[in-house]
Amino acid sequence: MSTASKIFVPNRALGFVSNHIPLETRYIERRKESVIVTCVGRHFHTYGAFHFTLLNISGEHKEDITALACDRYQVFSAAGNEILAWRGGTHIKHKYLGHNLPVHLLLPFGAHLVSVDEGSCLKVWHVDAEELYTEVQFDPASFEVSAIMHPYTYTNKVLLGSRQGSLQLWNLHTRNLIFEFSGWGSGVSVIEQAPVQDVVAIGLADGRIIVHNLKFDQTVIDFAQDWGQVTSISFRKDGPPLMCTGTNAGHIIVWDLEKKENVDQIWNAHYGPVTGLKCLPSEPLLVSSSPDNSLKMWVFDMADGGGRLLKIREGHSLPPTYISFRQRDQIFVAGADSTLKVFSTVTETKNHSYGRAVHNKKAFKRMKNKRSPDAPLVMPPIMELAYETTREKDWDNICALHRGLAEVTTWSSDKGCMGDHKLLHNRFKENPAFHSAVASSVCLTLCGNFVLIGYSSGHVDRFNVQSGAHRCEYKLPKGKPAHKGAVRGIATEGLNQTVVTGGADAYIRFWNFSEGKTLGRLPLKQAVAFFCQNKNSSLIGVALDDNTVCVLDMHSRNIIRRLPNHYSRLTSMVFSQDARWILTSTTDCKIRTWDVPSANLIDIFKVPLPVTRMALNPTGEILATAHADSLGVYLWFNKAIHMHVSLRPLPLDLDPELLELPSQGFNEVEILDTNLEEMELSEDVYQSPEQISEELITMSTLSTARWVNVLDLDVIRRRNKPKEAPKAPAAAPFFLPTIPSLEYKFDLRPTLEEQQQEPALKAVSDLSRLAKMLSEAQNEESLVAFLKTLGPSTLDSEVLNLTSSGESVEPLNKFLDLVLFVMNRKKEFELSQMYLALVLKHHGDQCIADTALAAKLESVKEIQRNEWSSLEKHILYCKSVVHALKRL
Incomplete structure (x- = not known):
């Protein structure tokens, strides 16, 4: 039996733009x-x-x-x-x-x-x-090739640079070394052709840029940059004699070849080395790439000839620290580079960035090196995020918790930027005992007006999101903090009546939302690690330090389910939309799916890298995961949304198969292209038998629209009959034949002849296909299969034409035998009733007049009475049980 996931299949990866190539x-x-x-x-x-x-x-x-x-x-x-x-x-x-x-x-x-x-x-x-x-x-010890270029107009020749510093010009057609350049005492990192013939730019490992004439072996210009190795070179091709170079520090330097000086510097153009640099032909545009996972386009339209950022495509330069679905197709992704971005699962054109988290927005805008990864005003990365859409048009609707900080920042999804509030109680500023405290959990109310923050000191505060003012502190009698240890989870229900907090002191406490008074507590065996709330229900998933999960009902204030030990530290947890599933991830690279009503493990799979965060979109179609040491967000498709998936309890010690992470391209989802009739069912998939019990009757799988209205076709035809007869067209087509005469007349003689012949054709009648098949003595199974393929009108016509005037009643007799066969085997029972009703409608008088047919109807009546008695017995029993349960 396969131990791969039965529910999730790899879909695609988001957030990748470029690397060091x-x-x-x-x-x-x-x-x-x-x-x-x-x-x-x-x-x-x-x-x-x-x-x-x-x-x-x-x-x-x-x-x-x-x-x-x-x-x-x-x-x-x-x-x-x-x-x-x-x-x-x-x-x-x-x-x-x-x-x-x-x-x-x-x-x-x-x-x-x-x-x-x-x-x-x-x-x-x-x-x-x-x-x-x-x-x-080549011998790597003396000439290790590090760069290659084809000089313009140099037929069959390439210029090779080496890490030892020398260069060689080779004719590849004759395999001859034409000339060797001694170099400049440093390894060659890049070679680029200049717009001028015979001239190339050579970037060295020590930061020098040599503009050299190959024909005369003379250095035309010698530049030097102060940031180490030259990583890339490109020349403007739209007129101005400018050369752009990239550095390991992420700067882009612009050199004027006529003035032989530096004319512009784009500081911190990238967080990493500028490994790719290309000027587009006949345009003042420069494109750059870097291992910081970004691709940027710069335009040279400044008054001094300098460049500015025009367009950008970027992902996170450091691995994500938090992910959460904003909508069905949009994901909030916070990275270790202190940025908050939104990725679209549909198209990358909808991706956008909310910017970096900074201590002072105005001062940060004035900084020269604000793109630097270690800028002094940049805040630590976001570790947790609370989001609501209720008041997003009115004020900030996102609250973010940062690593190692007591401050909680606000953001606006409507404006797409960081807000002005930094929520922090005065006790953490004035009391030295709390200077080391940090915010450990955050929760935004469903109304979007308040945010609740828990701290490592045990305090729980409520702030107004609009004004940033402190409104309430949740504390025990005698002014004690809410918990003795860190507050690791906060949740509130939709009506703002109750607040639930979990702490490192192994207690879950319940609080009155408005007054901040305690309503009770629930002791646990282990400290709380984190919360996961399902906002469509009253359930909260509580992860404990002993790697177990409890499901808490906020209304009853009890633990209703306990999930077994995961054997590894829990890293993330998420509810399905209907709260029937809980998905958990652990440090052993496994993702488990638990059935909440039965508390059983129903699915498990393993991935190459440990999962740090998970998120499930509102419709449950896509699972998003973030992994350690990976810059992207990986999407997994939920097969159970579009097809039946047979799920059974799995052993807790099951070692699952390894599933590779989704690739950047769209993976073909197997279930969308699979012919279900040809699908191989595994051993553990339940297959329903054709007949559940001989004592019961079985209905057909035929759609009710195919048989339920057969007896009412006459009423339907009268209702749909047009009110007016069809009218002849006002103007006759030009291609009708005409009679040769002085007056312009059409030749209608062929049409009249056809009309005279039509009644004679209509008088001809023949037996239906069904009557012919009955006369040929075919088996009953094939006859039933044929009837199931007929539509309502066709079926009515076939039964109507079973006999014609003066013909034998033998087809009608055999059709009643077919009805008896269907009733006796107790399958397609509703179809047998419909067939019988249709025969009585069209041939009732003939059946009563004929002695053999009347006897056959007596047999049908006896079988129908017996089956209905058995069915009525079961129906009345079930009805009595239901009434008895209602009275309890």
Whole structure:
């Protein structure tokens, strides 16, 4: 039996934009647009430059992509020692195999492709033939290839740079070394062709940029940047003689080649090194990418010629710390980079960022290096978030709890930015004993007016969200805090009558919402780890420190269910919308689904990385998970929404199969394309028998619309009869024949002849198909199957024409035998009643007049009386039980 998940299948991943592999650009003549290709692990994304939207996602590679390159028609990608050529960004056109080590450099070269692996083995491939053209092996100890470029107008020649600092110009057609450049005492990191013939820019590992003339082996300009290695170089191609370079610190430097000076610096353009930098042809646009998971477009339209940010596509630069569904197709994602973003599960064009959490918004806007990951005003990452939509148009409707801070910040989903309030009681400012206290839990009321905050000191406070004013403190008699230890969970019901808090002191306490007085407590065996509330019911999931889960009913104030030990620390928990399921995740990389009414484990699967957060969308279709050391949010599709899934209790010690995380592209969901008739049912799937019991009768699965109105067809036809007869068209068509005469007349003689013949044709009558099948003595099963395929009008016509005037009543006799057969086997019982009623409607008089048919009807009457007596007995018994239960 398979131990993979029966409920969830991988769908796709969100939040990936770029990594350390440099971006590539290509111009598509048909679209009249440049496209940008970025790498994201085992896939690459293609973006359009006009609207900066995602055009397509490539198929999945066997390994992580190590190199990218583009020409006019194809995208080349290297994954390990395999090279693929993609047409349209989605279809594999060619495949090149032959390298023994991973490929890290690719260069399209006319009808050929040049590739270099980590062992400095250079291979030239014929693109269409997929054949090796030539090969050159370099000694990594003396010349380790680190950069490659084809100089303009240099036929069959490529320029290679090495980590040792020297450069070599090779003719690949003759496999001859033409010239070797001694270098400048530092390793070559990047080589870029200048707009001028014979001139290239060489970026070195020590931060120098050498603009060199290859023909005369002379250095034209020598620049130096103060931020270490040159990671990327690009030249403006729209007129101004400007060169842009990227640094490891995330800055972009703009150099004027005529003035030989630095004219602009884009500070902290990225949180990480600027590994990709490309100027678009004939436009003042620069595109940059970085391992910080962002792709940015800069436009040079400032008065001083400098650049500014024009468009951006970005995910989180550090792993997510919190996720929650905002709507059915939108997810709140807070990252360890202190940003809050919204990802759409439908299209990435709806993704947007709420910005970074900062201590002072005005001072942060004036900072020069505000994009720096360690900016001094940036707050710690968001660890928990409370959200309500009730008053989102009026004031802030999001409250965020930050790591290691007592302050709770407010955000507005309507404005899409951080709010002005920072909620903090004065005791944490004035009393030195509470200076080390931090906010540990947060809850926003359903009305959107109040936020409740629990602290590590045991205090619980209520604030007004609109004004940020403190309204109430929940405390025990004699002014003691709500809990002796940290408050690890807060919940409130929809009417704002009761507040529930759970703490590290192993108590759950109930409070009067408005007065802040205690209403009672519930002791637990272990300390509370965190809460998970289902807002459509009164249930709260309580995770304990002993790795067990309790289900608390706020109304009865009792524990109604206990889930067994998970054997690993719980990291997240979420209810389904109807509160029938609880999903839990643990540090052993397992995700479990529990049935709340029975407290049984019904599904479990394992993932490669531990789950840090989970969220289920309001309709229950999609499960979103965030994982340790991963920048993305992964979506899993719930099969139980669209098909029946047979679920049974599973053993707690079951070792499940490992499911790979969803990829960036859409995964084909098996259940949507599966023919259910051909689906192989597993051993544990219940199959209903054709006949449950011989004492009971079984109804058919035929739709009621196919038989329930058969006896009322005459009434339906009279009701739907048109009120007026159809009228002839006012103007006759031009193609009607005419009579040759002085007057213009149509020749209607063929039509009159057809009308005279029509009554004679109508007088001809024949037996129905059903009568013919009955006369051919076919088996009863095939006859019943034939009747079930007929529509109401066709069935009525078939039974009506069982006999005609002067014909034998034998077909009618055999049809009554068929009705007896259906009644005796007690299947399709309602159909047998309908068939009998239809016969009596059309042939009742004939059945009474014929002695054999009357005797047959007596047999039918006897079977029907016996079956109804048995059925009536069961119905009356069930009715009596129901009445007795109502009186209890």
